[in-house]
Amino acid sequence: MDTREKILQAAAEMLAEDMAAKLSVRAVAARAGVSVGSLRFHFPTQRALQDSLLARIYEHLLPGDAIRDRTLPPRERLLNCLRQVLAPLGTREDARTAWGTVYRAFIEPEPTEEVRAAYLRFEREAERRVEHWLTVLEEEGAVSPGRHTRNLRFLLTVLNGLSVERALPSGESVLIAETETLNAAVDHVLSTGPAPPAGPARP
Incomplete structure (x- = not known):
């Protein structure tokens, strides 16, 4: 080595x-x-x-670069990228273990500068990953420019929410609900037009 x-x-x-x-x-x-x-x-x-x-x-968790696989349409590629992020969570027990680790590392302890810095490292990498997808799709004309930041935060929020749902004792099929949510999220991102111009500040 x-x-x-x-x-x-x-x-x-x-x-x-x-x-x-x-x-x-x-x-x-x-x-x-x-x-x-x-x-x-x-x-x-x-x-x-x-x-x-x-x-x-x-790279270990998400091998390859699914967003550049142009044998598939943009919608399928973005959907596959989102699924790859959720894949390591696996079963409900895997998700519970993962969220337990996150809780003990970042939520339970006092929010010291060291804890905050450690969390921000992970958050930055997640943001870079999603931003890469959006940049590729924007270069291809599949995503309208001007909503990068909004779409980035939206997709990260969807992924966080779905990962929590996997850990909860839901009574219905999580995978069915998850698939519906991912499809709705992808449709939203690919259908959004350019951001509207900033209007006057409201009182």
Whole structure:
């Protein structure tokens, strides 16, 4: 294993043990058994290390780039991307475990700057993933420009809501309801026109 891989593996292990881990350069270097200078050579900043680690995690969970598979129409591609995000949750027990981990890492503890920074790292990566989909579709003319931010927040909210529903003891088929919601979300994003111009401020 080369030095870069050792560093990423050490950081991943630290994150698996504690989702709120700060992943400081010194701590990760010590865990990987490399010098701080060696780590800085591969990852000049702490942000570069965090971004590379999160990108690796998402590549593992969501292999390939479904949004660029032009053998399918834009609607099916966006739908597949949303399904890929929910896929790791699997069964209700998987979803409960995942949300339990999120609760213990980010909701239960006091909202310190360290906890907030750890959560924002995950949120940033999720935003980048969805923004990438929207950018590709906008370049193809499938999504109207001007609603990027609104569509981004909308899709992330839908994904968060559906992931919570998977963890709850629902009496109906979650997959049927989830499929209907995903279809409605995709239809909304692909049918929205450009954002209206900002009007005068209301009193």
